[in-house]
Every structure is written in C-alpha cells, then in structure tokens.
Amino acid sequence: MLKKVLDKRPDLCGYLFIRGFLVSDKKVENLDRFPFYGNWNETEKDGYYFYTHKKAAVHFASDNGVTLFVLGHCYDPFLMEIDEAKILADILKDAGTDKYYDRISEITGVYVTGAIENGKLRFSVDPSGMQSACYGVIDGHFYLSSHPQLIGDICSLEMDDFVKELIRYKWYGRVMGPYLPADLTPFAAVKRIVPSIDYTYADGKLAHKRFWPLVPFEVAEGEEYDRVIKEAADILKKNMELISKKWQHPWISLTGGIDSNTTFAAAEGIYDKFETFSYLSAPKEVPDVEAAKTISEAFGLKHHVYEIPETPDAIADYDIKVEIQRHNSGYVSERKGNESRKRFYLEENCGCDVEVKSWVSETIRAYWYKHYGRKSMPKLSAKLFRNLYKIFIADRKLAHKIDKIFDTYIREFEYEKIPACYPPADMHYNEVTWGSWGGMNISEMKYCFDITFAYNNRKFLDLLFRVPLEKRISDRHHLDMKKYLNPKLYDMHIRVVNMKETDTRARLLNIIFTVNSFLPF
Structure with a gap:
C-alpha cells in the first residue's frame, strides 16, 4: 500500500529510510524505484556496494590492501579531529592489530565502522548502538543496513512469527516503550548489530566476538x-x-x-x-x-x-x-x-x-537501579535480562520463550566474560x-x-x-x-x-x- 502511495508522491519519497544506508556484496538494480526512488548514492569499494541516502554519508581510507569505512559521522576528542577520512587514516595504522579496538573506542559519534581486506568484511556499531544497524545473509548475499525493513523490502522478507506474537502482547509497549529483545529484528534472517562486538563476514559465513568490556578495574575512590x-x-x-x-x-x-x-x-x-x-x-x-x-x-x-x-x-x-x-x-x-x-x-x-x-x-547513571529503586541487582541470567526487558506476569508461556532467547543471546555474545565490575544490568541497558x-x-x-x-x-x-x-x-x-x-x-x-x-x-x-x-x- 505504501509503495502505491509513494509512487504517486515523489515529494515524500525522500522520507523513506531517511539518513539510512545499505552495504551488500550484491549490486542493487533500479535505484530509481521503491524503496530508493532516486534518493540514494552508490559507491563500490573492494567488492562491496555502499548505498547511502542523500542525507547520509560514508567515508573511506585505504592503504596496503585494507579499506576502512565509517557510515554515519564521528569525531575524535583524542586527536581533536572532525574529518572522518583523517580519523580513519590514523586508525588505519593499527588495522589488523588489537590496538584497533582501542582506537575505535576513542571516537565519538553515531556510526557503523569497519574494514575490508581480501574480501573479508568486519564491522561494529558505535558504543551504545545509537546508530540503528543490522545485518544478514540472504540467498547467499550479505546485507548490512540502518533499517531492517530496507533489507526486508529488497529481499521480500516476511515478519517472523514470534515477532508477530510478541508485538501483539498487551504489555509489549510497557517498560521503555516498544522494542525487540536481544538482537532480534522483525525478520528471522536479519539480526541487530550489538555494541562492542566485532563482526566478520568471510566466505559466506558470519562470526563475532566481544572486545569490550573485558578488563577488570579498581573502583575509583x-x-x-x-x-x-x-x-x-x-x-x-x-x-x-x-x-x-x-x-x-x-x-x-x-x-x-x-x-x-x-x-x-x-x-x-x-x-x-x-x-x-x-x-x-x-x-x-x-x-x-x-x-x-x-x-x-x-x-x-x-x-x-x-x-x-x-x-x-x-x-x-x-x-x-x-x-x-x-x-x-x-x-x-x-x-x-x-x-x-x-x-x-x-x-x-x-x-x-x-x-x-x-x-x-x-x-553510567545506573538507569535500571534508579528505575526500580534498587541498590543491587540479581546476578547475570536470562531471567534478569527478561525482567529488565518487559513485564510478563500475565503470560508465562511468552516469558519462557523470551528466557530462551536471552539465554542464547547471553551465551553467544559472551556476557560471562564481562568482569563483575561492569554490572549486568548496566550492560543490558547499554547493549x-x-x-x-x-x-x-x-x-x-x-x-x-x-x-x-x-x-x-x-x-x-x-x-x-x-x-x-x-x-x-x-x-x-x-x-x-x-x-x-x-x-x-x-x-x-x-x-x-x-x-x-x-x-x-x-x-x-x-x-x-x-x-x-x-x-x-
């Protein structure tokens, strides 16, 4: 229905996925049609196609067969630099080393950043996921986007049955408003990019590992x-x-x-x-x-x-x-x-x-502690993450399903590796x-x-x-x-x-x- 309306209203088409982006190893044809309507730019880099809305941007820096990119914007208070290309050029010196994680932790902004080398793509999102971002492999092709629905439109995906069940739950909109748990998106084949996780795509396969927070500290007094x-x-x-x-x-x-x-x-x-x-x-x-x-x-x-x-x-x-x-x-x-x-x-x-x-x-204001008036929280568990997510007193069957989702999420994203000085409730809130x-x-x-x-x-x-x-x-x-x-x-x-x-x-x-x-x- 929306497509039929927008086909007749070119003045409104620019609002569709406004300030969004898409990265794929498959070239998109017909950028003048739904859902792009001629409002997106295309850039090819090392076998990947970068598509950006006319009000969005992508920045690159390349050297010795390695290309770094930033989708969105960033600035660096340690270099005192606002130019993304210059920031990437500096980070490029540490690409492929553990110091790379330290360098991307110094930048501020709303972005997805990553690297391409020998066909392998790595990517991560800003520290708190303020840049909405997701990824998936569909019909043998890789997609990364600011909007799950954009991938859904391109690949003709249908909303996942569990997501349909969840959004029908009467208290779905309670506790922070409507949103999906763990790394779910509306589509089973598309997952949300979790902050402080380094993702890689190579040879048709996806992998990820946590890079922060992993080092314990002494409380500052x-x-x-x-x-x-x-x-x-x-x-x-x-x-x-x-x-x-x-x-x-x-x-x-x-x-x-x-x-x-x-x-x-x-x-x-x-x-x-x-x-x-x-x-x-x-x-x-x-x-x-x-x-x-x-x-x-x-x-x-x-x-x-x-x-x-x-x-x-x-x-x-x-x-x-x-x-x-x-x-x-x-x-x-x-x-x-x-x-x-x-x-x-x-x-x-x-x-x-x-x-x-x-x-x-x-x-870092310990939001969940304030929200519930607590000075302490239960230990890390799927039940804790579910209780912080939504209230399921009225539907224990759905609660059980959410527990299973969070159990998998906690394991796959290595929450047990996080030192105790980073409280699980704060990690849940941030990620x-x-x-x-x-x-x-x-x-x-x-x-x-x-x-x-x-x-x-x-x-x-x-x-x-x-x-x-x-x-x-x-x-x-x-x-x-x-x-x-x-x-x-x-x-x-x-x-x-x-x-x-x-x-x-x-x-x-x-x-x-x-x-x-x-x-x-």
Whole structure:
C-alpha cells in the first residue's frame, strides 16, 4: 500500500529510510524505484556496494590492501579531529592489530565502522548502538543496513512469527516503550548489530566476538575519583568543541535534567557557537521548558521553544508520514500521536542541522537501579535480562520463550566474560535497551535532522564505570562533572526530576520486578 502511495508522491519519497544506508556484496538494480526512488548514492569499494541516502554519508581510507569505512559521522576528542577520512587514516595504522579496538573506542559519534581486506568484511556499531544497524545473509548475499525493513523490502522478507506474537502482547509497549529483545529484528534472517562486538563476514559465513568490556578495574575512590571525573569531563568538553566545528548550526536539546545540564556545562567557553531548543508536546514537558529558558538566558544563548500542534490538522500529509514512519521502523514500534506530530513539526520548523542530544548518559547513571529503586541487582541470567526487558506476569508461556532467547543471546555474545565490575544490568541497558530501543528511536528522530551525542564514546563510558555504584545511582558523578565544567551552572541548582525517577514509582515497579523474578521459569 505504501509503495502505491509513494509512487504517486515523489515529494515524500525522500522520507523513506531517511539518513539510512545499505552495504551488500550484491549490486542493487533500479535505484530509481521503491524503496530508493532516486534518493540514494552508490559507491563500490573492494567488492562491496555502499548505498547511502542523500542525507547520509560514508567515508573511506585505504592503504596496503585494507579499506576502512565509517557510515554515519564521528569525531575524535583524542586527536581533536572532525574529518572522518583523517580519523580513519590514523586508525588505519593499527588495522589488523588489537590496538584497533582501542582506537575505535576513542571516537565519538553515531556510526557503523569497519574494514575490508581480501574480501573479508568486519564491522561494529558505535558504543551504545545509537546508530540503528543490522545485518544478514540472504540467498547467499550479505546485507548490512540502518533499517531492517530496507533489507526486508529488497529481499521480500516476511515478519517472523514470534515477532508477530510478541508485538501483539498487551504489555509489549510497557517498560521503555516498544522494542525487540536481544538482537532480534522483525525478520528471522536479519539480526541487530550489538555494541562492542566485532563482526566478520568471510566466505559466506558470519562470526563475532566481544572486545569490550573485558578488563577488570579498581573502583575509583578519593584522589582517583577526582581524576576520573576530570578526565571524563574533559572528554565531554573536547567533544562539544568538535561538535561546534563540525556543524554550522548545532543546537543543544535542553531540559532541566542532569544529562542535558551536563552537556550544556561542557560547552562553557564556546556558548556563542551553540543555540538551545526545547518543545512542548505534552503538559509534563512544561517544567523542562521553563528550566531550559532559565539556563539559556543566564548564559546568553538563544533558546527556541516549539509548541507542537495538539492535532494532526496543522501537519500536511500527516497520515502518509505516519505510514512512512511505521514502515521505516519495521512495524514493531507504534508511536503515540504527540511523538509523531513532534517529529513532523520539528522537521518543518526547526533551524538546526544537528541536535546535540544527551542520551547514552543513562548507561553510567545506573538507569535500571534508579528505575526500580534498587541498590543491587540479581546476578547475570536470562531471567534478569527478561525482567529488565518487559513485564510478563500475565503470560508465562511468552516469558519462557523470551528466557530462551536471552539465554542464547547471553551465551553467544559472551556476557560471562564481562568482569563483575561492569554490572549486568548496566550492560543490558547499554547493549539491549539502548541498542534496540534507543537506536530505533534515534533513526525515527533523524527524520528531522542529524543527531549526535557527546556521551557516546567508549573511553568516556569506561572511565565512569569506575565510579562507585552508589555515586552513579545518586548522580554524584554527574554533579561533580557539572561543577568542574561550569561552576556557575552548578550553583544555580536547577534540576527537573524525570517523573519516571520518583521514589514512589520506583517502589511500585520494584514490587513488580521482584514478583516477576520469583515466579516459576
């Protein structure tokens, strides 16, 4: 149905898989037809075809038979470099060695990066999977894409029966919203790329291995804690400087929350390079908007407030755009009306070329501990991962199926190799919740403009895992970074608490979590 509509609406075709990409060893014919409609570019490199939407990019560097690539964008706070080709050229020196993993852990951005050598393709996604990405071998050909549905369209795939069952579950949309568990996508033959995993494709076969986190550490106390805070905050500050140079109109999406407050603090000294914005799409957002105005005015930044229409009537072609959005997400992520209206309205009215967003921060803020009001979590198990994923009290048969999926996932992605100082709940949040729910949401949000995250750097995350758990739960480390980066902002004591973080809500959720943990299987 959507194809028939878009065949007659060339003005809307560019929204299909917007800012997306595809890599394959099979050349795509008829790029002027569905689902590309002439809006994609083709580049051939070493036997692989790279296809990018006109608002996306791919970057290369080659030497001695090795080609490195980045799909998306990145910048390097250790080199202080914003040019992807130059960053890749520097990493190329370490291609084929263990230092390669160390180098890609130094870059910040939203991307898939990889290498081609002698026909073998290796690839990995950014530290928290903010770039939605998936892969599969179908009819003897390799595919890697930003959107599972794009592979589905090209290869005429049908949604997996289990996925159909799961998305019909009445509580599928609860706990972070709709998203699929483990590395699942809508199609059995296509899998999500999991963060911190190095994948290889060679001779028609796929393999993968974990490269982070594998080395234990001592918890940072006293002077070592102070050093960690300063080093991590300096990475954020350098990232904000690089963002200011990489884009012409970088806008910080600002709220009263601790995440965006710290992002804002990291731009101290170069506030003339940024503007800020917030939006009103629901009454609960009013306190955040007021806090953002106060902060921006205190430091002389222009602040934009977008009041999202309460009905679709003010948005042209609303129904068609909703169907494009549903298709782009593979029909596994139905959105509330205010979310859809927000994206369509911002795309038409917002003047930034990149949103500086503050997601990823929650990984080292011990999100699941806050969410359930807990100071500790059960040990690593499929049941733990299932309970963090969704509530299945009402359907134990489905719970059992999810347990089996997570049991395989935990084994195949080597979670037992992760040192105990990296809590399983935090690993779940970073690699499952962010990687699946977050990446898909960001792909939808990129309908409006490009998006970047100063926090999305593996070295940065690794540093802050050294902070004692109780300080991560209390956000002491974020407050200390903010104080170091911008004492004046810190002294304003502005913080709007997320309604999802209230103590009463956490206690009630913890009761459900605990009951769900003790029920059979």
